[in-house]
Amino acid sequence: MENRRITDHPILDFSEGEVIPFTFDGKPMEGRSGDTIASALHANGVKVLGYHFKTKRPRGFYCAIGNCSSCLMVVNGQSNVRTCTEPLLPGMKVETQIDRGVPDDV
Template structure:
């Protein structure tokens, strides 16, 4: 589900583009965040807590927490709630704390 109308905010959306999430091709719009595109595609679980392995979803959506950290194009610990979607991007659920390659 995407928000298309809002009484205060204006959503300027670019062209529809393809990106990959855990190997699956999904569609999003250029200029929206990765988290927004995943949410629109029905993805609600973005990772799991380290200690209890409980599912984590989108929490603050402004880059302050660490609930949405994912591996983007091979780089770990990217806050997908503030990272802009680009064509062909490869987004992977991050396991653990992430490690630099």
């Protein structure tokens, strides 16, 4: 697989990290320790994280700090998870969100 991660950065060091397996819309993917859900998806070439509920325009990374809610996805069945700040955990089931989201079992 093509490596989309920064390996040579003038200021920051990025360690390789442990492999964290997860799935995106059913497809198995691999992230690294330290990834957020969205950063792992980007490293796997996934740029569209969801679609706007009204206009159906694609949504991706925007603020990347948990403010703008452009990156909301369905994670382990829970809607509206801000994937840009949510740490990636092994076995996470990540899905594209296309509407306002549905309540999970409370």
